[in-house]
Structure formats: C-alpha cells, structure tokens
Amino acid sequence: MNLEIRRLDHHGIVLGVIEDLKIVSLLDQYLPQDEKQEIIPGEAVKGMIMNCLEFANRPLSLSP
Template sequence: MEAELQVANLDHLGLVASVIDELGLVELTDEILPGHAQNCISSGRVVKAMLLNCFGFLSAPLYLFSEYFASKPVAHLLGAGIEAGHLNDDRLGRVLDALFESGTTMFF
C-alpha cells in the first residue's frame, strides 16, 4: 500500500502559527474564555485563526473566514480535527463578544 503524498502551501502562516504556539496564546485564551460543550473549536483556536487571517495579507470579513481557510492546511495550522467550516461567523462573533465581556484591555 502506497502512502498518498499531500502538498499544502503554508506560506508564512506556519511561522506565525509557531510564534502563537510558542507564546501560549491559545492556552491563555482558553483559560480566560471558558468553552462550551457544543463548540467544535476552542476560543483560543478561534483567536489564533483570526490572527492568522490578519497576517495573511488579506483580511477576510467574518462571513468569509471559512472560504479564506478552505485553501489552507487548517489542521496543521490550528490543530487536528479542525476544519475550515468550524470557523463560521457565528463562532467568531461569539468569541469576539466573550473577549469584549472579559475586558480586552486586561486580556491583551
């Protein structure tokens, strides 16, 4: 049985994702913003996706996030089991609301 070779273009997003991981931003965000059982993706991973989008030289509006990440290796950048469809505008909006409620000055 031959292994299937898959090629994905990370561009510079792999470096940005590595720096975010090195800083522990995902874990810090998950500590501050509690998750919910119905969430497919944690708040920290959503914030990481938003940062990757900002550093992607093309800032997609919330309703186009899924399309922006459709051509990216999402599982490699954000974590195993995460798909572009998990980054919908409802989930992103809920995380932004939670960030606002927690106090963005204290958070950042």
C-alpha cells in the same frame, strides 16, 4: 548544488510565536467554553490572527 529559495514572509514567525508563548492555551483559560463549540476559543482566535495576516487565501467563514 541545487538551492531552492522560498518566501516565508512573517507568517511562519507569527505562528511560531503563537505556539512558543502558548497563546492558545492561555486564551482558553480565560475565555468561556461551551460543549456545543466545534473548536476551542484559543484556536478560533489563532485562526482570526492568521486570517488577518492573509495567511489563508480564503475568508475565515469558508474555512473548514
């Protein structure tokens, strides 16, 4: 039997909670939207949360 162990930390849990609670759609109901936006406000907030938790290895301003 060959087992592989990976460290997930809290990132997977946080993303799971964001998706389970439908935080992105909840925020989109209350935040103003503009047709010039490239992403919806809820996704932007989700990205900021992930960036604050060091989910991404690069600054949010450099993300595509």
